[in-house]
Amino acid sequence: MTHSDNYPSRRHFIRMLGAAGLAGMLPASLAFASGVEGRYLMVIVLRGALDGLAAVVPYHEQKLRDWRRILVPPEPGEENGALPLGTEGFALHPSLKFLHSAYGDGKLAILHAASSPYRERSHFDGQDVLESGGAAVLQSSDGWLNRALQKTPGGLEAAAVGGALPLLLRGEAHAVTWAPSTLPEPEDDTLERLMRMYEEDELLKTALQDAQALDMAAGDLEGDARGVARGRDYVPVLQAGANLAASGAAGVVVMSLSGWDTHNNQGAESGSLAGRLRQLDKGLAVMKETMGPKWERTAVLVTTEFGRTVRVNGSRGSDHGTGGAAFLLGGAVNGGRMPGDWPGLAQSALHEDRDLYPANDLRALFKGVLRDHLGVARTDLDRSIFPDSSTVAPLGGLINV
Numbered sequence: 001m002t003h004s005d006n007y008p009s010r011r012h013f014i015r016m017l018g019a020a021g022l023a024g025m026l027p028a029s030l031a032f033a034s035g036v037e038g039r040y041l042m043v044i045v046l047r048g049a050l051d052g053l054a055a056v057v058p059y060h061e062q063k064l065r066d067w068r069r070i071l072v073p074p075e076p077g078e079e080n081g082a083l084p085l086g087t088e089g090f091a092l093h094p095s096l097k098f099l100h101s102a103y104g105d106g107k108l109a110i111l112h113a114a115s116s117p118y119r120e121r122s123h124f125d126g127q128d129v130l131e132s133g134g135a136a137v138l139q140s141s142d143g144w145l146n147r148a149l150q151k152t153p154g155g156l157e158a159a160a161v162g163g164a165l166p167l168l169l170r171g172e173a174h175a176v177t178w179a180p181s182t183l184p185e186p187e188d189d190t191l192e193r194l195m196r197m198y199e200e201d202e203l204l205k206t207a208l209q210d211a212q213a214l215d216m217a218a219g220d221l222e223g224d225a226r227g228v229a230r231g232r233d234y235v236p237v238l239q240a241g242a243n244l245a246a247s248g249a250a251g252v253v254v255m256s257l258s259g260w261d262t263h264n265n266q267g268a269e270s271g272s273l274a275g276r277l278r279q280l281d282k283g284l285a286v287m288k289e290t291m292g293p294k295w296e297r298t299a300v301l302v303t304t305e306f307g308r309t310v311r312v313n314g315s316r317g318s319d320h321g322t323g324g325a326a327f328l329l330g331g332a333v334n335g336g337r338m339p340g341d342w343p344g345l346a347q348s349a350l351h352e353d354r355d356l357y358p359a360n361d362l363r364a365l366f367k368g369v370l371r372d373h374l375g376v377a378r379t380d381l382d383r384s385i386f387p388d389s390s391t392v393a394p395l396g397g398l399i400n401v
Contacts (some may be wrong), residue, residue, distance in 0.1 A: 002012070003373065012370075015393070021202055034361070037057070038294070038297050039251070039297045039298070039299070039332065039373055039374065040251055040252075040253075040257065040291070040297060040298040040299070040367065041251070041252045041253075041298075041299050041300075041301070041374060042241055042242070042245065042252075042253045042254075042298065042301070043145065043168065043252075043253070043254045043300075043301045043303070044238070044241075044254075044255045044256075044257060044300065044301065044302045044303070045127070045131070045166065045168070045171060045254070045255070045257070045303060045304065045305075046256065046257050046260045046303070046304040047123070047128070047231065047256055047258045047259075047260060047304070047305070048258060048260030048261035048262075048303055048304075049123065049257055049260055049261060049304055049306050049307065049308055049321070049324065050110060050260045050307070050308075050325065051071070051125070051260075051262060051266065051273060051308040051318050051324075051354060052113075052114075052304075052306065052307045052308070052323065052324040052325030052356065053068070053071075053145065053307070053308070053310065054072075054073075054093060054266070054268075054273055054308075055092070055093050055096065055325055056085075056091075056092060056093075056110055056112055056325045056338075057072060057082045057090065057091045057092070057093065058089065058090055058249065058289045058342070058345065059072070059075050059076070059082060059089060059090070059091050060088075060089025060090070060263060061089075061344065061345040062352075063345040063346060063347070064300075064345060067311045067345065068310065068311060068312045068318070069312070070268060070312055070316060071266055071268055071312050071317075071318065072268055072269075073093060073094055073268045073269035074084075074094075074269060075091075076091050076113050079269075080158065080269040081094060081269075082094055083096065083097065083100040083322035085100075085103055085110075085338070087339060088325075090110075090112070090215075090338065093269075093273075093274065093277050094269050094274075095269075095274045095275075095277035095278040095281055096277055096280075096281045097281060098281045098282070098284055098285040098288075099260050099281055099284065099327065099329065102335070103335060103336055104238075104327055104336070105217060105336070106333075106334065106335050106336035107267060107329060107330060107331060107333050107335050107336075108196070108328070108329045108333065108335040108336070108348040109327070109328045109333060109334070109335035109336075109337055109338070109398050110326070110327055110328075110338045110341060111325065111326045111327075111338070111339060111340050111360055111361070111362070111365050112200075112323075112325050112338060112340065112342060112393070113323040113324075113325075113340065113341065113343055113356050113357060113358060113359040113360055114323060114325065114326050114358065114359075114360040114361070114365065114386065115306055115307070115322055115323050115324060115358035115361070115362060116129045116130045116143060116305070116306075116339065116361075116362050116363070117129060117134075117135040117363075118130070118137070118138070118305075118306065119322060119363070121306065121319075121321070121322075121360075122320075123261070123305060123319035123320075124138045126305030126306045127167070127305045128167065128343050129305075130303065130304075130305050130362070131143050131144070131145075131166060131167040131168040132144065132167060133363070133385060133386045133387070134387060135144040135387070135388065135389070139387070140387075141170070141280045142167075142170050142171030143166070143167045143168035143169055143170050143171060144168070144366065144385050144386060144393060145158070145168045145169055145170070145252065146158070146168070146169050146170055146171030146173045146175060146252065147173075147384055147385045148370050148374065148376050148380075148385050149172045149173035149175070149252065150171070150172060151282065151376050151377065151380040151384070151385065152374050152375065152376060153374075153375045154335060156250075156251040156374070157174065157175075157249070157250045157251055157252070158174070158175040158250055158251070158252040158253070158254070159175065159176050159177065159178060159214070159244050159249060159250035159252075159253050159254075160176075160177040160178070160253070160254040160256075161178055161179065161218070161228070161237050161240045161241045161253065161254070161255045162176065162177060162178075162179055162229060162230075162231060162237075162255070162256050163175070163177075163179045163229040163230060163242070164177060164253075165177045165288070166254055166256060168254050169252075169254050170333070172349060176250075178214050178240065178244065179220050179225075179228060179229035180218070180223070180225040180227065180228050180240075182228065183210065191360060197390055198371070199356075201224045204232075204278075208278050209217040211220070214244075214249060215239060216247075217244050217247040217249035218244055218245060218249075219239070219240065219243040219247075221238075221372075228240065230258060231255070231256040231257045231258040231259075232244075232257075232258055232259060233283055233294055234257050234276070234279040234280055234282075234283045235279055235283040235286060237255050237256075237257060237283070238241045238255060238284065238286060238287050239286050239287070239290060240255075241253040241254075241281065241287065242286065242287040242290035242291055243253045243290060245294070245298070246290050246291050246292065246294060255304075255379065257280065259276055259322055260276065260304060262308070262317050262318060263313065263314050263315055263317040263318070263319060264315040264316065264317045265315070265317060266316065266317040266318055268271060277363050280302075284300070284302075286331060287300065287368070288331075295330065295331040296331035296332065297331065297332055298330040298331055299328060299329075299330040299332045299333055299369055299399060300327075300328070300330045301326070301328055301365070301369060301375050302326060302327040302328075302329065303326045303327075303362060303364070304320055304325075306320065306323075306324055306326050307321040307322055307323045307324030307355065307356050307358075308320065308321040308324070308355075309321045309354050309355060310350055310356055311347060311352065311357060312356065321351075321354070321355035321356060322351045322352075322355035322356065322357070322358050323343070323351065323355060323356030323357055323358040323359065323360075324341055324356070326362060326365055328365065328369065328398055330372060332399055332400055333398060333399065333400070334397060334398055334399060334400050335398070339360075339397075339398070340359065340360035340364075340393055340395070341359040342359065343357035343359045344358070344394030361392050363386050363389055363392045364392050364393060364394060364395045365395050366386070367381045367386065367389075367393075367394035367395070368394040368396055368397075368398050368399070369387075369398070369399065370385070370394075371396075371397065372394075372398070372399035372401050373399045373401075376381070378394065381394065
């Protein structure tokens with residue numbers, strides 16, 4: 001099989017990346033300045049509701065084991081014990097070894113007991129409010145991150161990994177989505193014939209070039225294509241997202257990971273949730289490695305639609321709750337701390353006698369990152385990006401500026 005130098009095959013294109021890098025090879029519609037002063041933002045949505053009390057364990061709380069003994073890993077210092085976070089009485093799940101190291105290096109901040117303004121317990125509605133940036137369900141048809149892109153100095157290209165563009169990135173600002181094809185890879189001469197066929201049609205030609213370039217930027221991945229498209233295969237999803245940023249195809253990348261709805265047999269130091277946390281942790285380590293020197297200018301937000309119940313349920317799992325946990329990771333992060341308020345686990349402190357009280361607003365975290373990392377003005381944050389939210393102040397000091 002031969003191919004023209006003007007129409008490189010997918011494999012040939014990938015080989016070229018290692019020598020020349022992708023940025024100079026992208027078509028004009030995908031080429032861009034790689035962020036505000038070369039900064040990168042990645043957002044990971046854990047769909048299904050991460051159990052924040054299992055991921056970030058408040059082992060100092062006397063009621064913790066009363067409420068959920070079979071969901072709590074051993075204490076720090078014990079075999080397979082939780083990983084302590086300083087002297088605050090919190091610890092990370094033992095599967096989160098990379099995140100624990102990042103916290104010790106001052107590159108991870110954790111916002112616990114956090115939630116969007118949503119107070120019901122529907123996945124679909126919770127994700128709608130989380131991604132739209134509004135205060136109520138169906139308040140907006142576009143996402144807060146897309147609106148932020150419209151206000152970012154200098155402009156940024158944005159991409160998502162997955163089968164559909166998430167609400168977070170829908171809106172007037174340009175954004176694309178990528179997922180690996182489940183079809184057989186086309187022959188090189190097929191791509192060449194298509195390029196020749198579209199030569200006189202600028203719109204179709206540009207669309208094909210963009211699709212090829214985005215595919216090259218995402219790179220060759222290990223894992224099931226459908227699993228990547230649906231967010232079930234965590235490591236290749238996060239690898240693809242980092243590839244899109246590191247190659248120069250996007251300065252803002254959104255990734256979705258499914259499977260966090262742990263109603264049944266959740267486990268503690270081992271089990272279904274531990275396996276998911278381990279894969280998340282591994283994927284985040286791969287992202288850091290992939291970004292290389294650009295990691296120092298990168299911030300990664302990890303968030304979820306709501307938390308889970310304080311008490312274990314009858315199926316040895318946890319049910320939909322309210323207050324959860326969010327993570328801010330990266331070389332650009334001023335971490336090693338847990339900002340915000342902690343409401344405690346006393347029965348009188350629980351939300352509706354069942355959930356961790358949402359003492360902290362996720363919008364404060366999002367605002368702080370957008371302002372300090374991407375240069376978005378406070379007035380825009382309060383009025384258009386998160387409408388009518390002037391009473392929610394940005395969390396400051398979490399980004400090295």
